Amino acid sequence: MxxxxxxxxDVLTNPRMHAEFLDGIWETVYxxxxxxxxxxxxxxxxxxxLVVGEKDGVRPLPAPVMKVLNxxxxxxxxxxxxILMLMVLPLSKVLVGTRVGTIASIPxxxxxxxxxxxxxxxxxxxxxxxxxxxxxxxxxxxxxxIVWKVILPESLPALIAxxxxxxxxxxxYGAMAGAIGGGGLGKIAINYGYNxxxxxxxxxxxxxxxxxxxxIQSIGTHLALRLDRRVRLAEKKGRLREIQKKERTARRRPGx
Amino acid sequence: MIxxxxxxxxxxxxxxxxxxxxxxxxxxxxxxxFGVVGMSGAGKSxxxxxxxxxxxxxxxxxxIDGQDMTALAPKQLRQMRRSIGMIFQQFNLxxxxxxxxxxxxxxxxxxMDAAQARQKGMQLLEIVGLPDKAGAxxxxxxxxxxxxxxxxxxxxxxxxxxLCDEATSALDPTTTRSILRLIQxxxxxxxxxxxxxxxxMAVVEEIxxxxxxxxxxxxxxxxxxxxxxxNPQTEAGRRLVYPDGVRLDQLSAANVVRIAFNGGSSYExxxxxxxxxxxxxxxxxxxxxxxxxxxxxxxxxxxxxxxGTEAAKALAYLRAQPDVTVEEVPDYHG
Numbered sequence: 001m002x003x004x005x006x007x008x009x010d011v012l013t014n015p016r017m018h019a020e021f022l023d024g025i026w027e028t029v030y031x032x033x034x035x036x037x038x039x040x041x042x043x044x045x046x047x048x049x050l051v052v053g054e055k056d057g058v059r060p061l062p063a064p065v066m067k068v069l070n071x072x073x074x075x076x077x078x079x080x081x082x083i084l085m086l087m088v089l090p091l092s093k094v095l096v097g098t099r100v101g102t103i104a105s106i107p108x109x110x111x112x113x114x115x116x117x118x119x120x121x122x123x124x125x126x127x128x129x130x131x132x133x134x135x136x137x138x139x140x141x142x143x144x145x146i147v148w149k150v151i152l153p154e155s156l157p158a159l160i161a162x163x164x165x166x167x168x169x170x171x172x173y174g175a176m177a178g179a180i181g182g183g184g185l186g187k188i189a190i191n192y193g194y195n196x197x198x199x200x201x202x203x204x205x206x207x208x209x210x211x212x213x214x215x216i217q218s219i220g221t222h223l224a225l226r227l228d229r230r231v232r233l234a235e236k237k238g239r240l241r242e243i244q245k246k247e248r249t250a251r252r253r254p255g256x
Numbered sequence: 257m258i259x260x261x262x263x264x265x266x267x268x269x270x271x272x273x274x275x276x277x278x279x280x281x282x283x284x285x286x287x288x289x290f291g292v293v294g295m296s297g298a299g300k301s302x303x304x305x306x307x308x309x310x311x312x313x314x315x316x317x318x319x320i321d322g323q324d325m326t327a328l329a330p331k332q333l334r335q336m337r338r339s340i341g342m343i344f345q346q347f348n349l350x351x352x353x354x355x356x357x358x359x360x361x362x363x364x365x366x367x368m369d370a371a372q373a374r375q376k377g378m379q380l381l382e383i384v385g386l387p388d389k390a391g392a393x394x395x396x397x398x399x400x401x402x403x404x405x406x407x408x409x410x411x412x413x414x415x416x417x418x419l420c421d422e423a424t425s426a427l428d429p430t431t432t433r434s435i436l437r438l439i440q441x442x443x444x445x446x447x448x449x450x451x452x453x454x455x456x457m458a459v460v461e462e463i464x465x466x467x468x469x470x471x472x473x474x475x476x477x478x479x480x481x482x483x484x485x486x487n488p489q490t491e492a493g494r495r496l497v498y499p500d501g502v503r504l505d506q507l508s509a510a511n512v513v514r515i516a517f518n519g520g521s522s523y524e525x526x527x528x529x530x531x532x533x534x535x536x537x538x539x540x541x542x543x544x545x546x547x548x549x550x551x552x553x554x555x556x557x558x559x560x561x562x563x564g565t566e567a568a569k570a571l572a573y574l575r576a577q578p579d580v581t582v583e584e585v586p587d588y589h590g
Binding site: 129132137139142149156227229230231 | 353
């Protein structure tokens with residue numbers, strides 16, 4: 001125990017460790033933000049396709065197309081992240097020119113997270129009231145207008161909540177990537193904690209990751225709540241708890 | 257004018273197919289307030305959704321001002337739908353938009369200039385009586401207010417037709433009345449044809465000029481409200497017009513007549529004077545009066561005496577009365 005305290009003191013006082021942690025935080029934030037942005041964009045598109053293209057959707061797509069789409073998403077969702085990352089690393093080499101480091105971990109993160117985001121988006125968009133879609137159709141909306149002016153704006157708060165969940169999932173994926181050459185806080189924790197038995201450093205890394213998660217979670221939840229016009233002000237507290245609970249269950253899934 | 261010709265709609269189900277509409281023929285003239293009534297499951301909603309093709313009929317034609325809706329390409333259909341407003345039981349407002357923006361939505365879709373749309377939206381808010389709710393979100397409104405916003409939204413594209421799919425079924429009686437008044441007002445002021453789907457006869461009585469009775473996907477009766485209410489010709493019609501009028505199976509009488517009061521005459525003295533003048537005792541099996549468009553209508557089921565001559569005497573006496581129609585009921589289940 002004393003040793004751990006000593007290690008923590010070292011982290012807090014040693015300028016070299018400071019620099020290392022600052023780098024780590026930066027790498028984690030930057031890889032996560034980049035991967036989340038790309039995965040959300042990709043996932044949003046896929047999610048829209050999944051909802052709009054189904055048989056009773058706004059703009060049904062041929063059944064084989066939907067089958068393939070669903071199959072691919074399910075397959076990508078079922079491959080454990082570490083293995084997926086190893087499989088995708090050659091692609092990273094092609095795309096960003098390297099197999100190691102923070103940048104190399106971004107393409108696998110996107111590929112692993114996009115199907116997850118797609119399913120999140122799918123379930124979010126399905127919650128838009130069918131009656132509202134019908135009303136929009138009755139008013140002469142085109143399928144594109146229904147997506148752009150009805151489905152997306154109506155589910156905006158829930159989409160922000162989904163993006164928050166995605167960010168946190170990708171952050172934890174990114175930490176795992178530290179085990180096989182990715183950068184960031186995950187790498188620091190594994191290098192020091194696992195390889196050098198420096199539990200103090202590992203502990204500090206974990207605390208930093210937890211702080212990051214909490215920060216993003218609060219920002220996301222409050223933003224979602226603020227943009228939610230479906231609840232009255234007085235009910236917002238109850239709604240907040242509801243969103244938080246939903247996000248916790250969304251994250252609790254096999255593979256992480 | 258809306259014409260439905262041989263309209264049928266079949267839904268596939270796990271146990272074969274279900275005919276929601278069977279060979280429906282209806283003509284709705286411009287300026288009518290046309291009620292379509294029926295029990296739940298009679299196919300009313302399917303019928304109204306076939307008019308703007310939210311539901312594509314399995315066969316038959318939907319003609320609006322002579323234009324066959326079923327023959328339109330998607331783009332033309334969207335254009336056509338803009339001339340048909342629709343309101344719903346659950347209001348179906350966009351929850352993330354303010355009331356004003358909800359009303360502006362159809363204009364936005366049609367590509368109208370935003371400032372112009374805003375101005376028109378404010379006028380419509382005025383018409384539906386909620387000028388102070390422009391910046392409110394739907395969640396802050398009561399059911400009646402939501403329906404008013406929905407009506408304003410439906411009117412935003414200057415429709416020729418307003419379809420109301422159980423528009424008052426989620427509202428309390430007082431609110432229902434005020435919404436119906438608003439619809440009536442819009443019909444009169446703007447000359448918009450209104451089609452009202454409802455399971456409540458009270459709604460039809462309140463504002464409709466014409467009515468069609470739908471049962472098991474078929475139109476059983478159609479005509480002016482006065483005609484149909486005075487003298488429903490079919491079992492389905494009677495069931496709707498007199499929902500708890502008579503428990504037919506409990507009574508036994510051989511000579512049953514239905515008398516209808518066509519406004520004006522008060523009928524209480526009639527039965528009394530029948531008894532006094534003819535000395536005939538009749539049995540009142542059921543009675544119902546209704547107020548249709550300001551006129552009083554009533555109907556009564558009378559059981560005449562078993563004795564043939566007495567019955568004939570009573571019948572002759574009744575037939576001689578002004579403003580009273582008498583009809584024998586041969587299919588009375590005694």
